[in-house]
Amino acid sequence: xxxxxxxxxxxxxxxxxxxxxxxxxxxxxxxxxxxxxxxxxxxxxxxxxxxxxxxxxxxxxxxxxxxxxxxxxxxxxxxxxxxxxxxxxxxxxxxxxxxxxxxxxxxxxxxxxxxxxxxxxxxxxxxxxxxxxxxxxxxxxxxxxxxxxxxxxxxxxxxxxxxxxxxxxxxxxxxxxxxxxxxxxxxxxxxxxxxxxxxxxxxxxxxxxxxxxxxxxxxxxxxxxxxxxxxxxxxxxxxxxxxxxxxxxxxxxxxxxxxxxxxxxxxxxxxxxxxxxxxxxxxxxxxxxxxxxxxxxxxxxxxxxxxxxxxxxxxxxxxxxxxxxxxxxxxxxxxxxxxxxxxxxxxxxxxxxxxxxxxxxxxxxxxxxxxxxxxxxxxxxxxxxxxxxxxxxxxxxxxxxxxxxxxxxxxxxxxxxxxxxxxxxxxxxxxxxxxxxxxxxxxxxxxxxxxxxxxx
Amino acid sequence: xxxxxxxxxxxxxxxxxxxxxxxxxxxxxxxxxxxxxxxxxxxxxxxxxxxxxxxxxxxxxxxxxxxxxxxxxxxxxxxxxxxxxxxxxxxxxxxxxxxxxxxxxxxxxxxxxxxxxxxxxxxxxxxxxxxxxxxxxxxxxxxxxxxxxxxxxxxxxxxxxxxxxxxxxxxxxxxxxxxxxxxxxxxxxxxxxxxxxxxxxxxxxxxxxxxxxxxxxxxxxxxxxxxxxxxxxxxxxxxxxxxxxxxxxxxxxxxxxxxxxxxxxxxxxxxxxxxxxxxxxxxxxxxxxxxxxxxxxxxxxxxxxxxxxxxxxxxxxxxxxxxxxxxxxxxxxxxxx
Numbered sequence: 001x002x003x004x005x006x007x008x009x010x011x012x013x014x015x016x017x018x019x020x021x022x023x024x025x026x027x028x029x030x031x032x033x034x035x036x037x038x039x040x041x042x043x044x045x046x047x048x049x050x051x052x053x054x055x056x057x058x059x060x061x062x063x064x065x066x067x068x069x070x071x072x073x074x075x076x077x078x079x080x081x082x083x084x085x086x087x088x089x090x091x092x093x094x095x096x097x098x099x100x101x102x103x104x105x106x107x108x109x110x111x112x113x114x115x116x117x118x119x120x121x122x123x124x125x126x127x128x129x130x131x132x133x134x135x136x137x138x139x140x141x142x143x144x145x146x147x148x149x150x151x152x153x154x155x156x157x158x159x160x161x162x163x164x165x166x167x168x169x170x171x172x173x174x175x176x177x178x179x180x181x182x183x184x185x186x187x188x189x190x191x192x193x194x195x196x197x198x199x200x201x202x203x204x205x206x207x208x209x210x211x212x213x214x215x216x217x218x219x220x221x222x223x224x225x226x227x228x229x230x231x232x233x234x235x236x237x238x239x240x241x242x243x244x245x246x247x248x249x250x251x252x253x254x255x256x257x258x259x260x261x262x263x264x265x266x267x268x269x270x271x272x273x274x275x276x277x278x279x280x281x282x283x284x285x286x287x288x289x290x291x292x293x294x295x296x297x298x299x300x301x302x303x304x305x306x307x308x309x310x311x312x313x314x315x316x317x318x319x320x321x322x323x324x325x326x327x328x329x330x331x332x333x334x335x336x337x338x339x340x341x342x343x344x345x346x347x348x349x350x351x352x353x354x355x356x357x358x359x360x361x362x363x364x365x366x367x368x369x370x371x372x373x374x375x376x377x378x379x380x381x382x383x384x385x386x387x388x389x390x391x392x393x394x395x396x397x398x399x400x401x402x403x404x405x406x407x408x409x410x411x412x413x414x415x416x417x418x419x420x421x422x423x424x425x426x427x428x429x430x431x432x433x434x435x436x437x438x439x440x441x442x443x444x445x446x447x448x449x450x451x452x453x454x455x456x
Numbered sequence: 457x458x459x460x461x462x463x464x465x466x467x468x469x470x471x472x473x474x475x476x477x478x479x480x481x482x483x484x485x486x487x488x489x490x491x492x493x494x495x496x497x498x499x500x501x502x503x504x505x506x507x508x509x510x511x512x513x514x515x516x517x518x519x520x521x522x523x524x525x526x527x528x529x530x531x532x533x534x535x536x537x538x539x540x541x542x543x544x545x546x547x548x549x550x551x552x553x554x555x556x557x558x559x560x561x562x563x564x565x566x567x568x569x570x571x572x573x574x575x576x577x578x579x580x581x582x583x584x585x586x587x588x589x590x591x592x593x594x595x596x597x598x599x600x601x602x603x604x605x606x607x608x609x610x611x612x613x614x615x616x617x618x619x620x621x622x623x624x625x626x627x628x629x630x631x632x633x634x635x636x637x638x639x640x641x642x643x644x645x646x647x648x649x650x651x652x653x654x655x656x657x658x659x660x661x662x663x664x665x666x667x668x669x670x671x672x673x674x675x676x677x678x679x680x681x682x683x684x685x686x687x688x689x690x691x692x693x694x695x696x697x698x699x700x701x702x703x704x705x706x707x708x709x710x711x712x713x714x715x716x717x718x719x720x721x722x723x724x725x726x727x728x729x730x731x732x733x734x735x736x737x738x739x740x741x742x743x744x745x746x747x748x749x750x751x752x753x754x755x756x757x758x759x760x761x762x763x764x765x766x767x768x769x770x771x772x773x774x775x776x777x778x779x780x781x782x783x784x785x786x787x788x789x790x791x792x793x
Contacts, residue, residue: 057568183777183781184777184780187780187784188567189566189567189568190498190499190567190568190571191714191780193499193568193571194499194707194710194711194714194776195773195776195777195780197707198707198710198711198772198773198776198777199773199777201707201769201770201773202770202773202774205766205767205769205770206770208766209764209766209767360703361582361703365575365578365579368572368575369575369576369579372572421587423590424586424587424590427582427583427586427587427591428583428587429583430579430580430582430583430586431579431580431583431584431587433579434576434577434578434579434580434581434582434583435576435580437572437573437575437576437579438556438573438576438577438580441569441572441573441576442556442559445569
């Protein structure tokens with residue numbers, strides 16, 4: 001990985017901004033922003049792979065993130081034994097029936113020759129099949145949801161370390177993407193955008209309302225962590241020693257023993273939360289670097305060049321014997337899987353899964369702004385876009401408050417316009433995002449760090 | 457026989473009338489999307505926000521009129537404020553075209569880029585609306601709320617079931633009929649309308665025959681602004697006004713436009729009603745309806761509901777996907793106006 005001067009500038013600006021925030025608003029804030037930036041960067045890379053490499057539009061980011069989140073729950077949460085006991089068999093029966101139904105439909109499609117017969121027969125079979133499945137299914141789910149509704153009311157998970165869910169999340173999202181791709185990838189790009197957006201909405205509404213699976217709007221809280229808890233750190237000797245060693249110069253200046261102990265305690269509490277965030281940051285950063293490495297390798301490989309050929313001229317790529325439909329499907333699934341990984345990481349970081357928080361504005365359109373701003377087709381650009389846009393998304397609120405106060409300082413503090421503006425500070429970020437997107441598309445349509453065209 | 461009428465009344469009250477009014481709102485929205493798609497040739501994601509903006513201006517004027525004690529008696533004051541809203545929406549549309557969309561049209565950008573640009577516009581309008589009016593729920597309906605109240609209907613007719621007819625629903629349906637008639641008359645009979653159809657059919661040929669593209673674009677925004685503002689205001693009158701709803705409304709509107717055959721105005725209207733009725737019919741619990749129709753021992757014990765109401769939005773996308781799979785060009789093979 002060799003960066004040119006321009007890319008180094010971009011990287012150093014980012015590093016500088018985080019250090020600046022660290023000094024002004026505190027290192028804790030800086031790390032919180034950094035963690036989300038890294039996750040955003042991974043999402044952006046996922047979208048960038050399908051859009052930047054192959055020109056396949058993916059507006060279903062929100063749905064794939066939610067699938068990743070579901071994976072985090074299903075992998076790490078302890079199983080609810082009682083729920084399995086009352087509802088497991090019913091779910092099993094409905095699953096077997098579903099498989100049978102799909103098989104029947106498949107054979108009808110294969111064997112019946114006349115087209116109108118085929119449609120009618122399939123329609124009838126699906127209709128009655130679904131009614132039967134529904135009977136077993138509803139019976140089972142109602143019972144599952146009755147099991148201890150305040151705490152459980154769902155099947156629970158596999159009780160494994162949550163870090164596995166990052167892979168599982170990728171698989172889940174990739175699986176959903178495979179189905180969507182099979183259905184929708186033949187469409188024109190703006191149709192595809194609308195369809196993927198719609199399907200992601202369906203995915204989220206399923207997660208919201210199938211309480212036996214994901215606890216729905218009741219949310220899953222208290223997921224396990226891949227990093228130590230603050231409270232455990234504060235009582236462990238090695239951590240206290242480490243804090244003492246780090247701050248030894250500061251502590252040695254204080255002579256009074258009580259005061260020293262007090263300051264030490266405060267330092268330990270502060271640094272434990274900092275330490276946890278730092279751990280997250282290291283984990284996420286590793287994942288980001290790994291994905292970045294492979295994404296770059298893939299891009300310069302023959303496969304990546306083929307993708308570029310398909311993107312730039314579908315007809316001639318087809319004439320060269322490339323299977324466009326298949327390649328589009330592959331890259332759509334890969335992109336979605338990376339987004340799914342980011343989704344699982346997001347839930348890991350939050351420690352809770354709230355299906356109703358998945359909204360297209362925040363989880364689809366912002367990610368697309370990151371891709372466009374960063375530079376589609378360039379992985380470093382994608383990372384940079386993720387960092388810059390998330391940074392702006394967070395930091396624009398304090399900045400706007402500052403600006404509003406500055407411009408209305410001549411007015412009375414209780415002035416209606418001033419209060420109204422201060423109330424609407426959160427919405428200025430939408431304004432900024434829209435303006436940034438419009439300006440970039442107008443004056444720098446290839447993004448801040450454009451794709452490098454390699455001639456080889 | 458009485459049972460039969462009762463069941464029909466139930467259906468009218470809970471399915472047909474709400475479906476007609478929601479369908480009208482979707483149809484007006486989808487018609488706007490279709491106009492942009494057929495003439496300016498891109499999927500306008502900002503259309504929902506345009507509706508929201510129009511409704512917001514109408515609300516602000518309604519409040520102003522209410523404070524001045526200007527009203528229409530039993531009709532909602534929003535009807536006098538509506539022309540101002542329409543004007544503002546048209547101005548916003550024209551401004552967005554002049555400063556944003558025009559550049560890409562001249563560049564002959566691909567539709568996806570224009571769709572992306574419209575997302576940028578969506579964000580900006582979204583922010584403007586929220587900064588001006590705030591994200592909360594706004595009520596602006598006044599005048600007489602019901603034309604027929606459920607209880608009055610029961611007393612007059614002597615049926616078991618009441619039929620409630622909200623005046624907002626009647627207003628929605630009447631305005632929609634008027635607006636649709638006007639739009640179709642305009643497209644079919646006037647010279648300008650014909651030139652727009654020609655432009656959407658074949659741009660180069662239209663230019664050769666001396667049609668002024670700037671004029672066509674201008675008229676398009678006039679129509680789109682009007683439709684968007686009316687649709688947005690009617691939706692707000694019927695339910696309630698909340699900026700976030702209009703973002704969620706974009707997808708059913710797109711679904712309507714595509715299901716009907718994108719680019720075909722008639723298809724957009726039909727698509728609006730198809731989507732609205734399927735959303736309501738699939739999620740309606742038919743228990744009461746069957747209670748009147750079936751003999752007592754056959755009465756259903758469950759709600760007889762195909763899908764829970766939580767899946768209301770999902771229904772429209774499912775229909776969209778099915779239509780795209782079976783008949784990608786939509787019900788009315790759309791492409792041109």
